Amino acid sequence: MTEYAPDDGLLVLNNLRKEFGGLTAVDDLSFVVEEGEILGFIGPNGAGKSTTFNCVTGAYEPTSGTVHYHGEDVTGEPAYEMVKRGMARTFQSFRPLDDRSVLRNVELALAPDRLFSLSGLRGKTTDRARELCERVGLGDRIHQTPDELPHAGLLRLELGRALATDPDLLLVDEPFAGLSSGEVAELSDLLTDLRDEGITLVVVDHNMRGLLSLIDRAIVIQFGAKIAEGTPEEIRNDETVQEAYLGGDEI
Amino acid sequence: MSDTLTSKLNPLSLPLRQQLGLIALVLLAFTPFWMGFLYAGDQGLLHIRTITIALFIGMFAMSWDSVSGYTGQISFGHALFFAIGGYGSALLNLGWGVPPLAAVVLGTVLAAVAGLLIGVPALRLEGPYLSLVTLVAPLILLQVFIWRSDIFGGELGIPNPDPLVATSGFAQETYVFFYVAFALFVLILAVLLAVTRSDAGSVLTAIREDEDAVAASGLNPAKFKTFAFVLSASVGGLAGAVFVHTPMASPTPSQLLAQTVSIEVIIAAVLGGMGTIVGAALGGMFLSIFRSQLSNVDFVVPGLGVSVGDLDLVIFAVGTLIILFALPGGVLRWGIVAGRKLVGSDGAAADGGRTPVEQTLEKFREFFRGGRDD
Numbered sequence: 036m037t038e039y040a041p042d043d044g045l046l047v048l049n050n051l052r053k054e055f056g057g058l059t060a061v062d063d064l065s066f067v068v069e070e071g072e073i074l075g076f077i078g079p080n081g082a083g084k085s086t087t088f089n090c091v092t093g094a095y096e097p098t099s100g101t102v103h104y105h106g107e108d109v110t111g112e113p114a115y116e117m118v119k120r121g122m123a124r125t126f127q128s129f130r131p132l133d134d135r136s137v138l139r140n141v142e143l144a145l146a147p148d149r150l151f152s153l154s155g156l157r158g159k160t161t162d163r164a165r166e167l168c169e170r171v172g173l174g175d176r177i178h179q180t181p182d183e184l185p186h187a188g189l190l191r192l193e194l195g196r197a198l199a200t201d202p203d204l205l206l207v208d209e210p211f212a213g214l215s216s217g218e219v220a221e222l223s224d225l226l227t228d229l230r231d232e233g234i235t236l237v238v239v240d241h242n243m244r245g246l247l248s249l250i251d252r253a254i255v256i257q258f259g260a261k262i263a264e265g266t267p268e269e270i271r272n273d274e275t276v277q278e279a280y281l282g283g284d285e286i
Numbered sequence: 287m288s289d290t291l292t293s294k295l296n297p298l299s300l301p302l303r304q305q306l307g308l309i310a311l312v313l314l315a316f317t318p319f320w321m322g323f324l325y326a327g328d329q330g331l332l333h334i335r336t337i338t339i340a341l342f343i344g345m346f347a348m349s350w351d352s353v354s355g356y357t358g359q360i361s362f363g364h365a366l367f368f369a370i371g372g373y374g375s376a377l378l379n380l381g382w383g384v385p386p387l388a389a390v391v392l393g394t395v396l397a398a399v400a401g402l403l404i405g406v407p408a409l410r411l412e413g414p415y416l417s418l419v420t421l422v423a424p425l426i427l428l429q430v431f432i433w434r435s436d437i438f439g440g441e442l443g444i445p446n447p448d449p450l451v452a453t454s455g456f457a458q459e460t461y462v463f464f465y466v467a468f469a470l471f472v473l474i475l476a477v478l479l480a481v482t483r484s485d486a487g488s489v490l491t492a493i494r495e496d497e498d499a500v501a502a503s504g505l506n507p508a509k510f511k512t513f514a515f516v517l518s519a520s521v522g523g524l525a526g527a528v529f530v531h532t533p534m535a536s537p538t539p540s541q542l543l544a545q546t547v548s549i550e551v552i553i554a555a556v557l558g559g560m561g562t563i564v565g566a567a568l569g570g571m572f573l574s575i576f577r578s579q580l581s582n583v584d585f586v587v588p589g590l591g592v593s594v595g596d597l598d599l600v601i602f603a604v605g606t607l608i609i610l611f612a613l614p615g616g617v618l619r620w621g622i623v624a625g626r627k628l629v630g631s632d633g634a635a636a637d638g639g640r641t642p643v644e645q646t647l648e649k650f651r652e653f654f655r656g657g658r659d660d
Contacts, residue, residue, distance in 0.1 A: 094498070118504035130499040132492050133640065143492050144503035146485040150513045160485075200504045 038065070041103040045070040045204055045235050046091070046122075051100035053083075053090050053259075060086040062259035063100065068204065073226065073236045075246045075253035077270070079279060083259035084239045085127060088206060092124045093117045104204070115148065123202035125193035127209040127239075131181035137192055138177040141167050144199035164199065171195040171225065187218045194225070204235045211245045219245045243280075247271065255279070302629065303622055307564060315468060318461050331460045335534055338460075340574035341467040342529045345474050346547075347554040347570030348563055349522035352478045353514040354552070355561035356487065358494035358646040359409065361515075363420035364522055364551050366404075366427055369543035371397040371523025372530040373431075373438065376537040379447035386450045390527040397523020398516055405515035410508045412497055413653040416515070420548075428543055443538025450531040463532045470528055471567070474521055478563045481517065490514055491561065494645050546599060553606045559616025561642035568618060573602060615641040 039047045044067035053061040060083045068074050078084050090097040093114035102110045104120055112120070132140050141164040146152070168177045171191040173184075181189060190210055197205055207226070211219050226249060230236055240246045247253070247267040255263040255276050263273045270276055297308060313320075317337055321330040350364045375393030378384040384392065404423060408416040431438035438444065450466055453459040481487055489510045492500045497507045526542055529535045541547070554573045559565025581595035594601075613620040619641070640648070 093501075113506070114498070114501035115504050115506045118502060123504075124502060126498075126502070130496055130502070132495045132499055134491065134495050134645070135488075139488070143488060143500070143505070146489060146503070146505065148505045148509070150486050150510070152485050196499075196503060 039067050042106040043067050047103040049101045052098045053086050054098045060259050066254050070235055072251045073230050075250035076237055076239045077253050078256040080241050082256050118200050121203040123197035123200045124206040125197050129189040129193055131192055133181050136178050137173055138164050141195045141199050144196045167195050167199050186213050207238045209240055223249045334460050334464050336578045338464045338467045339534050340571040341471045343574035344567040344570035345525035346551045347566040348478055349518045350551045351555040351563055351566035353518035356490035357511050357514055358649050359416045361420040362417055363424040363548050365543050365547040366424040367397045367519040367522035368526035370400050371526035372542045373537045375527035376447040376530045386448050386531045393527035394520055394524040398520040401516040401519025405512045409511040446536045553602050557606055557609055559618030562618050565616050565618030614643050
């Protein structure tokens, strides 16, 4: 079994395993995310993508295996700690704070993790939050509450909140689900821009169609294990992948 | 937007509702004067004492609101902290001769330590563990008080410790302790308003809404919950400690520790407006004053043979249920929205989402259903 060294990439997983009772959701998965790339993390529904995600971002404790980030062992670190280390995520089922405006949602992610702070009183946080809202295309909706936003707007809000934590690595969970093709193109542009600004991205999706044109490299998993890895071209022509997706005409 | 500290502290640039609040506070400060005009002699003094007690119940309700109203972690046993502060301070004074002021400080510290002991283990977990623990803890303490009646006086409590300030005569005593209570009320109000209106306050309400979203924002929910809980325990302990050093209360279970005390505080905060501090203070004061007025009513309910005064808790509980259905945000929130409509400024933008009561219920529902599916 290949073992990656902790500093082989920005994020390094070695033999990550997650079991729920008798069910193995993630089966000794190892892979590397290189700094500055857009990595597609692909697999059919139920392949263990979100579980892998949750183990990396601290929502679940992995059963075994290690996660290294920036060369440091971060296995089992809590979610807020991973965010502080520079790893942000978006939720597949959006998790906005419905009790406050878009602007205040983003502001929360700018608040320091300290009990006593006067930073909110100087108005700088608000300016920064407004910039971030404009960055993700919500500039004209900052005073609306999340329940007034369309589906694509909620995704933008998830991205805005993630960006507010100033990440080096951004994990985007199933962003294209439920978007129109125009919205997919807009979002792809936004993600590419973010990469050009120096953020490494991992985009999870079960649908390769929108994804393959965006990503530099992909990892395909099935039943919690890696079945393929390579450039979009290699993935498209991989037989195992075609089989996993029922005969290949899916792709 | 000039969200600067100075503009927030200048009374003239405050929103109308806050100006009204300040005026109410000033009116409250002059209670002994206008009571003197309204009622002659001892009647006025008795009313001032009623308001003094009400101020303490308002402080108790604020202390509950600062943790449960803001984070949605419901404490069912906040009387525990009032009792630890009150009994702790009284016993230090009676048993070891600690001067009242120092005893109050130590009683507050004891309550804070109790808050840490309960909060740290119970709040690390997501879910209503805190509610379960706080439901049981005061019952245990009451059993200890009964078991060691030689120290804690059992159901009857212990004698009054030395008063915080030495006074002579009924009138002077009434005035002095009114201002002791008022000063403490303003202090607690100011501290809790400052905390809940700061960044930390917005983290607390975010925890009430969605703890995972808070963690995804890089904030440690357990830290903020524990902070709010310990702050709340200290405030409750402080109020309890000062309360027993006034002639208006003594360290007895029925005043500081009984389950009904915890429940009354919750009723008061929900009635006034959960998660607002000001609403809790108003609710607590209203409940206390209304209750003492009710006990003066001799009317006997026909058929039951019980006087109205003995039914106070029933009346409040029913009233709260009605309010929960009609105004789930509490009276204060309703008042602010109604006031805005009256003045003509549209507050619709700030009206999104659910009320704290609904958010808290959702938390419980999620827990017992087995969590969110993600």
